[in-house]
Amino acid sequence: MFDLLRCEDQQTTNRSLRQCPVSGSSSGEQTEAVLQIMKQALEGAGSSMEKVVKVTIYVTDTAHFGPVNEVYERYFSAPYPVRSFIAVDA
Template sequence: MNKQVITSEQAPSAIGPYSQAIKVGNTVYLSGQIPLDPATMEVVEGFEAQVCRVFDNLSAVAEAAGGKLQDIVKLNIFLTDLGNFATVNEIMERYFEKPYPARAAIGVAALPKGVPVEMDGIMVVG
């Protein structure tokens, strides 16, 4: 198996022992992104801005792997408050076109750095 590490300076650097993404063949496994500004490594303020930042971070890593958000075939969204589900849907429609990726929205007790949202995904390129 030939694993290629994918990195982007346009997305936050890893805050633990993991890669931003791993590419195997034409499949890319995107690590979870939280709403960190890659320039400052600080959490952005406001829920809508946080969701946008997560999508922007995922987009940067997708581009570094030779793809784009639309190439994501499976998206996992982790929320500390499922009451924000409708807001996430509305923002997601700004970033994706039909056909939308397969998706899961998972309610969790807590996320790194106390953020309310994290997303990871699987992308197919080429």
């Protein structure tokens, strides 16, 4: 048996205020905010970014891939977690 921690639904939205603290920011800044939240959640549970095995990223425009990937590479290292990059309607 192994321990599994699911860290889901990480967003830049402050749910209690119902607003996005980095709204209007670049996709890179939003990615930075989400990955920082995720990192803190994992570390708070005694885990780390190095143990992440799968990441799913939703964007409203595939043109954001470059800036998102730039930040992603600062938070993760090879071998990178499996990643899905999905464009959705806003």
